[in-house]
Amino acid sequence: MPAKPAHGRVHLGARSLAWLEGFGGLVGLALLLEMAPRAGLVSPHYLPPFSAMIVALFEEMKSAVFWIALGATMRAWAIGFIISVATGTVIGILIGSSNILRMLTRSTIEFLRPIPSVALIPLAVLLFGSQIESTLILVVYASFWQVLIQVLYGVQDVDPVARETALSYGLGPWAQIRYVTWPTTLPYLMTGVRLAAAVSLILAVTSEVAIGSQGLGKEISDTQAGGAVAIMYAYVIVAGIIGVILNLLARALERWVLAWHPSMRLHIVEAGE
Amino acid sequence: MSDTGPIRPIRSLTIMLTLPAALVTTWWFISAGSQNFYFPPLQTILQTFLKVWLSPEALQNVIPSINRFFVGYLAAALLGLTVGIPIGASRHVRNLLEPMLEFFRAIPPPVLIPMLILFTGVGDEMKTLVIVFGCIWPVLLNTVAGVRALDEVLAEVVLSYRLSGFARLWYFVLPGASPQIFTGLRQSLSIGIILMVVSEMFAASNGIGFALVQYQRTFAIPEMWAGVIFLGIIGIMLSLIFRAFEAWILGWYHGLRRSQREN
Numbered sequence: 001m002p003a004k005p006a007h008g009r010v011h012l013g014a015r016s017l018a019w020l021e022g023f024g025g026l027v028g029l030a031l032l033l034e035m036a037p038r039a040g041l042v043s044p045h046y047l048p049p050f051s052a053m054i055v056a057l058f059e060e061m062k063s064a065v066f067w068i069a070l071g072a073t074m075r076a077w078a079i080g081f082i083i084s085v086a087t088g089t090v091i092g093i094l095i096g097s098s099n100i101l102r103m104l105t106r107s108t109i110e111f112l113r114p115i116p117s118v119a120l121i122p123l124a125v126l127l128f129g130s131q132i133e134s135t136l137i138l139v140v141y142a143s144f145w146q147v148l149i150q151v152l153y154g155v156q157d158v159d160p161v162a163r164e165t166a167l168s169y170g171l172g173p174w175a176q177i178r179y180v181t182w183p184t185t186l187p188y189l190m191t192g193v194r195l196a197a198a199v200s201l202i203l204a205v206t207s208e209v210a211i212g213s214q215g216l217g218k219e220i221s222d223t224q225a226g227g228a229v230a231i232m233y234a235y236v237i238v239a240g241i242i243g244v245i246l247n248l249l250a251r252a253l254e255r256w257v258l259a260w261h262p263s264m265r266l267h268i269v270e271a272g273e
Numbered sequence: 274m275s276d277t278g279p280i281r282p283i284r285s286l287t288i289m290l291t292l293p294a295a296l297v298t299t300w301w302f303i304s305a306g307s308q309n310f311y312f313p314p315l316q317t318i319l320q321t322f323l324k325v326w327l328s329p330e331a332l333q334n335v336i337p338s339i340n341r342f343f344v345g346y347l348a349a350a351l352l353g354l355t356v357g358i359p360i361g362a363s364r365h366v367r368n369l370l371e372p373m374l375e376f377f378r379a380i381p382p383p384v385l386i387p388m389l390i391l392f393t394g395v396g397d398e399m400k401t402l403v404i405v406f407g408c409i410w411p412v413l414l415n416t417v418a419g420v421r422a423l424d425e426v427l428a429e430v431v432l433s434y435r436l437s438g439f440a441r442l443w444y445f446v447l448p449g450a451s452p453q454i455f456t457g458l459r460q461s462l463s464i465g466i467i468l469m470v471v472s473e474m475f476a477a478s479n480g481i482g483f484a485l486v487q488y489q490r491t492f493a494i495p496e497m498w499a500g501v502i503f504l505g506i507i508g509i510m511l512s513l514i515f516r517a518f519e520a521w522i523l524g525w526y527h528g529l530r531r532s533q534r535e536n
Contacts (some may be wrong), residue, residue, distance in 0.1 A: 019369035029373050046391045052464035107289040108296065115465040118482075119504035121474070122489035122497045126311055198379075202467070210471050217384065224387035236384050243379025247337035 048230045058232035065219070069240070073204055073215035076132055081200040085193055088144050092151025093177060093185065102152070117142040117203060117216075118210070125211055135207040137214075142203045144232030147264070148193035154188030155181055187258055192251040201243055216242075277534055279410030313495045322453045322499035338480040339507075341397065345404025349465070352405070352459060353412025358446060360413075361420025382464055383471050395476040400469070407468045408461035415457025421449030451528050453520050462515055466508055481507070 019135045036042050044052075053096035060066040117138045124134035158181055166180045184260050209216025223232040279433045325331060382386050385406050386399070389488075392401045423446065431445045447454075474481030481504060490499035520527070 018368040021365060022372035025369040025371075025373045026376075028369075090450050095533060103285075103288045105294050108292045111293065111509060114463070114508040115471060115505035116463065116508045118467050118470045119501045119508070121470075122485050123311075123501060125489055126492075126494075126497075202381045202383070202464070205473055206383040208469060209383045209386060217381070221387045224390065228390065231297055231385065236380060239384050240376050240380035243381060244376055245289075247375070247379055 004005040021025075045229065048233065052091065052230045053233040053237060054240065056228075056230035057237060060231055060234055067236075069216050069219045070242075072132075072213070073208065073217070073239075073242070076135040076204045076207070076213070076215060076219065077200050079132075080136050080204065082141035083136070083140050083197060084196050085147050086129070087140075088147025089189060091149045093181060094224055096152045096155025096185075097177070097181065099188050102156075108144075109148070109152075113145045116245065118206065121207075121210055123273060124207075130213045132213060134211050135204055135213045139200045139203045141194035143200045146195040146199055147189070150188040150192030150195070151185055154185030157188070157194045158184045177223060187261060188255040190257055193248075194254060197246050198243070201246055205239060289496075293368075304376045312497065318493045318498045319500070321495040322502060325496050325499055326503045334369045334479050334481055334484045337397075338469055338482070341480075342404060342465055342511075343353040344406055345401045345468075346403075346461065348439045349408035349447065350412050354454065354459065357413045357416025357476060358420055358442070361450070362446075367417060367421065371417070374417075378410035378414055378476075382468055386472055386475055389481060390475070400472040400477070402478075403472045404465050404468045408465045411460035411464065411472065411515055412454065412457040415453045415460075416450060417467075419453030420446060422453070424448040434463060448525075455523055459515065459519075460512060463508075466511065471502065484485045 014176050021146075033047070033053075035049075037047050048056075067272050090202045095105050120137055120141060121134075126139045128137075129132040162177070166176050171179065204215065205217040208215035209221050210216040212218050212221075216235055220232055220235045220239070223229075223235065228258050292366070304312060307314050324334045357360065360370055382403070385403050388404050389406070390400045393402060427445060427449065431441055436444065469480075470482035470485070473480035474486050477483040481500070485497060486501045487493075488500055
């Protein structure tokens, strides 16, 4: 994001005011969700009062079902995410470092990338049923491209002068990757990591809703089918909170890894596809 | 660097087609005569593809899907823009709403399907609404970010020229925020396709997702593979349409950036 540091620094306490206002917004939303069903604006059968959702959430948290579902979602997310980031980085650096490879693979990548990973659902179901492998196929197929594309952008962004300097200093291929390619690629990779973290969660939950693999998504569709509406909303809230936490963690990782970087470059965000 | 020289079109076309041709050929020959039930020969898949997905009956599944997708996606884009611009323009409204919006965006959109079934049943409205609810957040949040980051000097120029109302929106706010808005629209595109398919996998009577699940449940494997390929083609076509649209609207911006990079 094109941050404007001047903005936040001008008024002292502008940040804490923003926090306060944001918190106020969330409280307002909770109040609205509490009052709307009570005032009869929506049927409590569809939208129970917010307090009922929270009570249901705490009840669920006492049961093993909740923790097993949460664990299953997080496990599928973590495995899929790590596979995507690792393969995307390695293949991206490999392809990106060679002009020939890049030109040869370009059309194939452009063709495969927009294929929606949900197209693979029937195939995954036939091969693996509702096991975790099904989820992983969907997660990896969707997240891999996010990382690969960013790494490809990054490798191409290497300053030609730096590359030639490295060459004339006699750096070998491995040292070139380590000292020239990697530092340039890292900011792009971090954008890919951030996108992949979000996409992996979306696809993990999609697979649980659509295929019925174990996890939060399955609990949501099961509780809806069983008419336990308050519990269903409790799980939706949990899914949202996990999404927010993963997002914050990815941003924190980005800031930490790139702390040395002169600036969080502007065009990285724009290149984010 | 070899990138700088003019590449002859024939050579670049050859390079472009080499790998895909090699992959398809490999698939064709490896799968030829395949006895594996799940991996039929590519020949069979392609014959089935022509028969099933390029027939008039296929339109009964394709048209409703595409229809719901476009209605949902366009509604989300329009809503995201109209709501996002005022939020982005005011710091206090932004502070108030941003955490809430970030939360909504973080909810994995397919979760909305069971939720919306409660409100609207399993009909067309549900499927379109799911797409709207899933696609709106990237557009909305990117519009907010884009409007917030508008060039301050330009804003003062606009002020001193006394542009206001529609003129200010049309000549300053929208163009200034458009690169960010398109980032949001692009993210929404893939979410929209996911939701189009997944929502049809739940109680539906037509649609591409519905047909796919039918084939899978009846173990009509070549039909299912053909459906996977068809969905892939839809995804690619939508992304091509989007790219053409973006190149048309954002042409000035990409040109500007290119000239900046060359300096």
